[in-house]
Amino acid sequence: MTCDGMQDHRPDEPDLPARVYWLVAAAAVVVMLALHWFTRSFNIPLGDAR
Amino acid sequence: MTAIAWIVFLAFLAWVVWDGVKRTSGSKDLDDYFAGGRRIPWWAAGLSVMATQASAITVIGTTGEGHEGGLGFLQIYFGLPFAMILLCVFMVPLYRQQPVLTAYQYLERRFDPSTRALGSLLFLFSRCLALGVVINAPAVVLSAMLDLPLVWTIVVVGALTTAYTVLGGISAVVWTDVKQMSVILLGLFACFAILALEVFGELGILGAVRAAGAAGKLDALQLAPEHVDYVPRLLGTDGAKTFWEDKYNFWSGTIGGLFLMLSYFGCDQSQVQRILTNPTANESRRALLLSAFAKVPMQLGVLAIGVLLWLSHGLGGEPLLYVPGDQQRAQEPQNAARYEELSARYTEALAERRDALLEVGRHDGDLRDDGALLARYQDAVRSVAEIRTTAAKEFSAERARDASAAGKKGDTNYVFPQWLLSGRVPSLLLGLILAAIFAAAMSSVDSVLNSLSAATVVDFYQRWLRPRASNREALWAGRLCTLLWGVVSTIAAIVLISGSSIIEQVNRVGSYFYGTLLGVFVLGLFFPRARGAVGAVGILGGMTSVILVDRTLHIEYLWYNVIGLVGVLATGCVAAQLWPDGGRSRA
Structure with a gap:
């Protein structure tokens, strides 16, 4: 027996609102921008002293 | 290892195995055994997704990667949040409109049986190869830490994990993963706290950031690629490296990493199975989004432990050789003179690095303005690294077996365990962190065992051999397959002991x-x-x-x-x- 053809337990539930995904994407971009600033501010690659 | 550390470690193992085994009676059919009866809450599935991805080699290797290379490794996870969003939108509905037990059932519905069989075979083949490595790699380090024979360490990890996975199915996998992930997070947090207290106490937070940054350890995001030639080189030709050979930069992490994460979380049964266990599609989406939010900060924390450890070594010194086999080889009579010479140079280089590090830590203002101090510090950092590389190359037992094996690279996985056993970690925490490493190994192995069994039974046994098998028969086939995969993977891990070049090859093929x-x-x-x-x-x-x-x-x-x-x-x-x-x- 496979489960093909079975119905989801709550098929009528509405999908997560799109703003949830935008929030996740925005949070990821903010984290990346913060890391970019952090790297530019504090990181000095080995060899840059020369 | 003290008695307290052993007690904490063994108590954790007993707790996890008991928790998995007690779920034996919960499975009445394959839907229970492979999908937990679709009753598992999103947060448990989400933690299980993270635990599966966090193998023991992630805990040991990522801290080592932070120690050796800094934060750059973080970039391979930049594609993950976006991958999770795409999976929530496109893939979750595929699996939840008609609940399936394997990802590859969709391929038969959409294409034909041969596509499903081929997709499932690809998964079985790649995962079977990788599973031996997932058991073998941490066992190598754990056996060195616990002072147990390697074969026994592999057998213990393989047997315990197989036992509770066979009996409890996916419910045992998920609920033990939740506990294992909690212990992993607790253990990592404890390590971070111990190292932060030590390093910040000596250098202050800003001084520590300045010292790590001036050694190039804080390269968390590199927009500009290291190599800007965009025409890939043919194999066997010389010349400068190209853009495509940068292992970790923003572009390979965001684009290559996005596709890797889409495939791993969306098409690999060992992860897809987790999103099949929730009551609704939205719960599956929440489980995926938990990783989207938590994974990058978690990996940043793990890499930061490595960077803090590097600073701690900068202040207190570190061994010339990390791998126990290399240390033994260096002590052999024919190597003794050379080892002594390198050790003397190394002691001087460590002292110079410590002095320069303290000066950099206390420096006010932008270090780039003090070129002399920056040059002195970077020279000292490079000097220590070069002597370590030389020693690792000359005394590497691995290199003695295989001339192509890289020298210092093999050290990475031993850096963190060496610190754990250096006597600077309290016994209670040592037991906890060892338990966390063991937990990380088991939480990856159990998921893969269960998913290999699901693909074998649902995509081949039920589909081609016994389409009319009863629930009871299918359930027993599922348990038997899990047991068989457990035995096969444990044997594969033992076979892999013979040489690391095989492990590299397997990873590449995977x-x-x-x-x-x-x-x-x-x-x-x-x-x-x-x-x-x-x-x-x-x-x-x-x-x-x-x-x-x-x-x-x-x-x-x-x-x-x-x-x-x-x-x-x-x-x-x-x-x-x-x-x-x-x-x-x-x-």
Whole structure:
């Protein structure tokens, strides 16, 4: 027996609102921008002293 | 290891195994055994997703990676949040509209039985190869830490994990993963706290950041690639490295990493199975989004532990050789003189690095303005690293077996365990952290065992051999398959002891498959003209593309995911034009 053809337990539930995904994407971009600033501010690659 | 550390460690093992075994009676059919009766809450599935991804080698290796290379490794996770969003939108509905037990059932519905069989075979083959490594790699380090024979360490990890996975199925996997993930997070947090207290106490937070940054350890995001030649080099040719050979930068992490994560979380049964266990599609989405939010900060924390450890070593010194076998080789009579010479140079270099580090830590203002101090510090950092590399190359037991093996690279996985056993970690915490490393090994192995069994039983046993098998028979087949996969993977891990070059080879071969698997799902989702056996043709085209590229060009493995995907889509589109019904009857 496979489960093909079975119905989801709550098929009528509405999908997560799109703003949830935008929030996740925005949070990821903010984290990346913060890391970019952090790297530019504090990181000095080995060899840059020369 | 003290008695307290052993007690904490063994108590954790007993707790996890008991918790898994007690779920034996919960499974009445395959839906219970492989999908937990679709009753598992999103947060448990989400933690299980994270625990599966966090193998023991992630805990040990990522801290070592932070110590050796800084934060740059973080970039391979930048594609993950975006991958999770795409999976929530496109893949979750595929699996939840008609709840399936394996990801590859979709391929039969969309294409034909041969595409499903081929997709499932790709998964079984790649995961079976990788599972030996997942058990073997941490066991090598754990056996050194626990002072147990390697074979016994492998057998203990393999047998305990197989036992509770056979009996409890996916419910045991998920609920033990929740506990294992909690212990992993607790253990990592404790390590971070111990190292932060030590380093910040001596240098202050800003001083520590300045010292790590001036050694190039804080390269968390590199927009500018290290190499800007965009034409890939042919294998066997000399010349400067190209953009495609940068292992970790923003572009390979965001683009290559995006496709890797899409494939791993969306098409690999060991992860897909987790999103099949929730009551609703939205709960599955929440489980995925938990990783989207938590994974990058978690990996940043793990790498930061490595950077803090590097600073701690800068202040207190570190061994010349980390790998126990290398240390023994250095003590052999024929190596003693050379080892002594290198040790003397190393002691001087460590002292110079410590002095320069303290000065950099106390420096006010921008260090770039004090060129002399910066140059002195970076020279001292480089000098220590060079002596370590030289020693690792000259005394490497691995290199003695295999001339092509890199010297210092093998040290990475031993850096963190060496610190754990250095006597600077309280016994209670040592037991907890060892338990966390063991937990990370088991939480990855249990998920893969259960998913290998699901693909074998649902996609082959039930589909081709015994379509009319009763619930009871199918359930027993599931348990038997889990047991068999447990035995096979434990034996594979023992066989891998013979040499690390095999492990590298296996990892490389494993990276062939993901882009292709993702490609056939994308073909099904977005190319309605591709039908029937065109899916199987696409899979073969994707695999051929990756193998051709691997055999001809210098390209880092993250890009293989993109190449496999493009290979499937190109082959699939051409095949769909030439063979419109893909062998399916139009009736």
